[in-house]
Amino acid sequence: MAALKHIVGSVAVITIRNPPVNALSPQVQVSLMEVLKDVTLDPSVKAIVLCGENGKFSGGADIRTFSKTDPKTDIKRMSLDDVNSVAERSRKPVVAAVEGVALGGGLELALACHYRIAHVKARVGLTEVLLGLLPGAGGTQRLPRLIGVPAALDMITTGKIVPAPVAVKLGIVDSVTEGSAVEEAIHLAQKVVGQPLESRRICSKPIQCPPNVDSLLNDAKVKLKKQFRGAESHQVCVEAIRAAVQLPFAEGIVKERELFLSLFNSDQAKACQYAFFAERSVAKWTTPSGANWKSASPQTIRTAAVIGLGTMGQGIAVSLAKAQIQVIAVEQDEQQLEKGSKAVTAILERETLKKQQFELAHKSDSFGSVTFTLDFNALKNADLVIEAVYENMALKKEIFQRLSSICKPGAFLCTNTSGLDIDEIASVTDRPHLVIGTHFFSPAHLMKLLEVVRGYHSSSTIISTVMNLSKVLNKVGVVVDNCPLFVGNRLLLPYINQAVFLLEDGRTPEEVDQVLEEFGYAMGPFRMSDLAGLDIGWRSRMEFGLTGPKLLPGAPVRQREGKRYSPLPDILCEEGRFGQKSGKGWYQYETVGGRNAARDPWVHNFLHEYRRAHAIKQKNVSQGEILEWCLYPLINEGFKVLEDGIASGPEDIDVIYNNGYGWPRHKGGPMFYASMIGLPRVLVKLEEFYKNNPDIPSLKPSNLLKALVKQGSPPLKEWRSQLGYPNSRL
Ligand code: 3H9
Secondary structure, three states: OOEEEEEEOOEEEEEEOOOOOOOEOHHHHHHHHHHHHHHHHOOOOOEEEEEEHHHOOEOOEOHHHHHHOOOOOHHHHOOHHHHHHHHHHOOOOEEEEEOOEEEOHHHHHHHHOOEEEEEOOOEEEOOHHHHOOOOOOOHHHHHHHHHOHHHHHHHHHHOOEEEHHHHHHHOOOOEEEOOOHHHHHHHHHHHHOOOOOHHHOHHHOOOOOOOOHHHHHHHHHHHHHHHOOOOOHHHHHHHHHHHHHHOOHHHHHHHHHHHHHHHHOOHHHHHHHHHHHHHHHOOOOEOOOOOEOOOOOOOOOOEEEEEOOOHHHHHHHHHHHHOOOEEEEEOOOHHHHHHHHHHHHHHHHHHHHHHHHHOOOOOOOOOOOEEEEOOHHHHHHOOEEEEOOOOOHHHHHHHHHHHHHHOOOOOEEEEOOOOOOHHHHHOOOOOHHHEEEEEEOOOOOOOOEEEEEEOOOOOHHHHHHHHHHHHHOOOEEEEEEOOOOOOHHHHHHHHHHHHHHHHHOOOOHHHHHHHHHHHOOOOOHHHHHHHHOHHHHHHHHHHOOOOHHHOOOOOOOOEEOOEEOOOHHHHHHHOOOOEHHHOEOOOEOOOOOOOOOEOOHHHHHHHHHHHHHOOOOOOOOOHHHHHHHHHHHHHHHHHHHHHOOOOOOHHHHHHHHHHHOOOOHHHOOHHHHHHHHOHHHHHHHHHHHHHHOOOOHHHOOOHHHHHHHHOOOOOHHHHHHHHOOOOOOO
16 A cells, blocks of 8 residues: 555544655555545544655655656546545545655645644645646645745746745745654644634635736746746746636636646656656766765765865855855965955855745754865865866866875865866875866856766765765766866867857857757857856967967968867957956946846957958858757767766766756756757758868767667667667776
């Protein structure tokens, strides 16, 4: 039985059992229905308590069963709505004891109960929108009736999860307890036996609408359209809430179901659910020696040090402190230390305020302390050190050499680099097996991704410790192998290059950005480059002799080593246009550090003159071709990364792109996207592009892509096993 019953006095306690999160699979729903019917008919039972096994109420409907569900037939038989209806109509009081989580269908079940008691650490939310769906078991009809339209709109359209103290304030749960929610619920159930239940049935409550409800809903759609570009589920959620506003409860439920079915089998829902499982799968890493996430033993990090308090170091220090880790922050001179410590303190103050507002007056766990120092010897107590100085190999090596002599034996040494060789850095230490790359993304206290770059000697203990740390920091860690630029930036390079070539060929930054933003990117390549700072790439190109003083005399302007090269970004930097930080880049900004990108006539004029000077003929490129021209080389590089064994599977690449590079989640990630449009299509287009542009090597189709197409384009989940990854270094 997936729902167990035991009797305490005159109260029947029904426990949902489906480890690990008590998901409401079709079997659980059937079982719940049977037990509920059984206890409502049992004259010795006067009240009912619903809870979940192992301190978790329920993680919602079982997502794993969705892909096996035929929406035309099976879904009509899905009975969570029926279960909810039986619970709500019961003439015996039904109390939900919410411990751990009540998410999606789990919260919908709790909303159908007459009372809800939550443990103080429990969290609740209607998270379906993040899976490309909407709450399909009455959530869109009950929540607005319970907490009002504006609050319900916010929760349902964003999938926000709120802690129990906030839930009680909003009116989602009746009370919180620091003790056992189940015992509290039994106590309440006994107390309310015989009391009238009509006012406790949310389905009977009138909906309280603000006078401007129509414009509230319309404005929400406009805002969501901008925030989640191209995503359908957020828009459809608003329509379901509109039904709650306009229709009686029963008709609203019918409308909700109709809208739910319209999303259920969509490509976007498939992509979001793939992204959900991909994030879980990357936690299950393995190494060629057979070590893996199960066998390795992560060490707990209590004290961590950060070296360098630039933008990255500041964010990393905040991130660690937020996770209640004691932080030692080191800088090289007084001025930098003061600047860095002020910035860290200011961010932490803002974060404390946010936390207090979010968790309201409830006492919350405080942040870890941050000690600022110029004294490298302070690092001797750290369990783990993260070096976050600027990208300079000589400087990093000097620091790691010093760390060897200062840090305690067994301390883990991490380098925050976006592409330098981890093995070279590890080689100067006394403990290469305890050295690893931790590639954070800016702003590091907010961005979810952590690329964990395994060096040749990195031990399973350091991999598991850092992967564990990523979870503690509320990030998604992805283990990748060591290669120039690692995975994320390696795929980014051809994407940016292709976008710049489009400017040479006659397009404008606005046109290119618009296409990529309509695709779903939060920012197109040029707005993103302006935000990141154009000078970073410029310095690295100077370092590699592609531009600047190290460039060999006589090198053609638009070629390097026989390959197409565009000097446009270099020229912008030579003009002092570094992007937002200098108030001008591919766009102009209202001020230095401004955020609002506006068309810049200077850029347009400059591009025009550049094309004229180099006698470049304008090419007519459709919006569809702009998209393919930019995305397919990025995808192609993804296949090359797999071929080289740098990432262990397509899911790893997709998780990196969804969480670190603004890839639209409802498109699953670049590799998933390729599988959806069809590998033959990607291959044919790349072949065509490469034939017409033999001087762009990133357009040459990867062997893996060709092999997969030859094998009949197997589904993405079979790519790993079909190819066997003979080259895998992971
Ligand atoms: C829904 O409810 C639709 C309804 O409105 C209407 C229907 C008609 N199903 O994340 P973790 C697995 S849609 C199946 O590592 P944590 C997960 O894959 C649903 N499996 O743990 C993993 O498996 P494995 C709405 C699920 O403690 C394991 O559980 N619900 C589900 O960090 C542990 O997960 C949601 O959107 C599920 N629903 O976080 C909630 N949930 O060990 C989605 C988890 O094999 N879930 N699994 O890798 C979550 O947000 C988090 O998993 C949760 C636990 C917070 C619950």
